[in-house]
Structure formats: structure tokens, C-alpha cells
Amino acid sequence: MSWASWTTAGVYTGRGGVLTDEAGVVTGDLTVHTTWTVGEARVAVQYSGASDWFTMSGSPVPCTTEEESRDLHDAVVEAVRKGAGATVPNLPRPHV
Secondary structure (H helix, E strand, C coil): CCEEEEEEEEEECCCCCEEECCCEEECCEEEEEEEEECEEEEEEEEECCCCCCEEECCCCEEECCHHHHHHHHHHHHHHHHHCCCECCCCCCCCCC
């Protein structure tokens, strides 16, 4: 089984923060973590330096390749920076 993960620490939320399944809206200095296994990506956030992780609303999402999951992680980091109750963004799917 293939898998990959990415973590970005020190991401400050924009006004309105990030929506999570467990804690509602979280704001401030967060760490963003994306884990990909074949076919799916899961996104979680935590207050930087804390031990509890919260599922970002909209996670998990279908994700067919490792490269696509990396693009998703980058898009999530940008969404967190924008705030406004951010959820996992939808990435455009290539036309087949």
C-alpha cells in the first residue's frame, strides 16, 4: 500500500478560522497535516505545540494520486490562512 503525509506548522488562520468536526471553529497558530493512502486524503489540524488533532470539516476526500494529495495539502494551507470557517477545498478534477 502506498501512502504519504505532509505537515505544515505555524499556519495562522484568517478571520473566522477553520471548521473542524470535533471542536467547531478553531483559530490562531495551527499545524496542518494531510495523510494520503491510495484513493483518499485525510486532513487534520491542531494548535501548534498541542497534542490533540481535529478533523478539518470536509475530510476525508477522494484523492487518486500522491501528487494530487500534495496539491490538496497546499490548497488546505491556503484555505486555513484565508479563514472564514475554512473547510477542505475541492480541487478541480482533470477531464478524462
